[in-house]
Amino acid sequence: MRKVLVAVLVAIAVYAVATKFHGSADVAIQQPVPSQAQPSPTPRASVNPNQEINDRFAKQLSDKIAGHENDPAEKVFKNIQIQVLKNVPAGRFIRIMNFGYSRALGVACTHCHVEQDFSSDDKRPKRAAREMAATHKMINDQLAKMENLDLKPEQRFINCSTCHRGAINPNASQ
Ligand code: HEC
Numbered sequence: 143m144r145k146v147l148v149a150v151l152v153a154i155a156v157y158a159v160a161t162k163f164h165g166s167a168d169v170a171i172q173q174p175v176p177s178q179a180q181p182s183p184t185p186r187a188s189v190n191p192n193q194e195i196n197d198r199f200a201k202q203l204s205d206k207i208a209g210h211e212n213d214p215a216e217k218v219f220k221n222i223q224i225q226v227l228k229n230v231p232a233g234r235f236i237r238i239m240n241f242g243y244s245r246a247l248g249v250a251c252t253h254c255h256v257e258q259d260f261s262s263d264d265k266r267p268k269r270a271a272r273e274m275a276a277t278h279k280m281i282n283d284q285l286a287k288m289e290n291l292d293l294k295p296e297q298r299f300i301n302c303s304t305c306h307r308g309a310i311n312p313n314a315s316q
């Protein structure tokens with residue numbers, strides 16, 4: 143039990159250092175830095191029951207863009223509208239989908255995507271996710287402006303998991 147606790151604390155420390163030296167392009171997959179008052183490893187949604195199937199989709203799509211992993215997502219994919227995702231390298235974009243979006247909600251790619259055409263906007267949850275990305279950015283912009291927080295502006299951020307914690311409806315996960 144003690145070993146586990148030590149391992150968790152070490153992981154948090156390593157993570158806090160890693161995120162400190164990280165650029166902001168990764169915003170969608172950054173995890174919140176745990177505050178001293180709350181040394182818990184959550185709110186990271188760590189296990190997705192759909193991980194295996196998602197890894198298969200991610201591999202299929204990665205194979206399809208082979209050689210273009212480092213090109214900007216908006217050049218490689220057909221329908222990229224979220225501003226902060228446009229210049230993300232295509233390979234990392236797929237990892238954000240897998241370990242950011244899908245894991246935060248605990249869903250399979252097909253919760254948001256039409257299996258045969260990932261660029262399609264036919265599924266409502268995909269359109270909702272775009273609106274959520276705007277909400278996510280708005281909250282982070284607001285956090286950065288706050289004057290009475292202890293953490294430095296670059297250390298304050300939320301991500302999809304901060305609310306969702308592995309559930310489609312954050313309110314149902316309490
Ligand atoms: C919670 C909803 C959601 C989930 C789950 C999700 N995606 Fe996405 N995905 C989106 C949204 C929204 C976009 C469009 C982003 C934009 O407009 O910038 C997108 C775009 C994409 C695109 C670009 C398609 C194109 O040609 O325009 C790919 C590829 C993709 N997702 C792969 C995946 C994979 C692989 C998974 C599962 C591992 C996944 N997505 C899970 C919401 C989701």
Ligand code: HEC
Pocket residue numbers: 170243246247267268270271274275277278281300301302303304305306310311312313
């Ligand atoms: C501030 C809290 C919060 C944050 C941050 C947040 N969400 Fe949400 N999200 C909600 C709430 C509340 C709902 C409504 C729940 C529902 O409709 O069941 C929701 C609903 C959704 C839905 C609709 C699900 C469905 O199937 O109807 C999607 C998709 C979604 N969020 C994706 C995301 C993604 C992707 C991110 C990160 C970019 C994100 N959310 C960040 C609170 C949040």
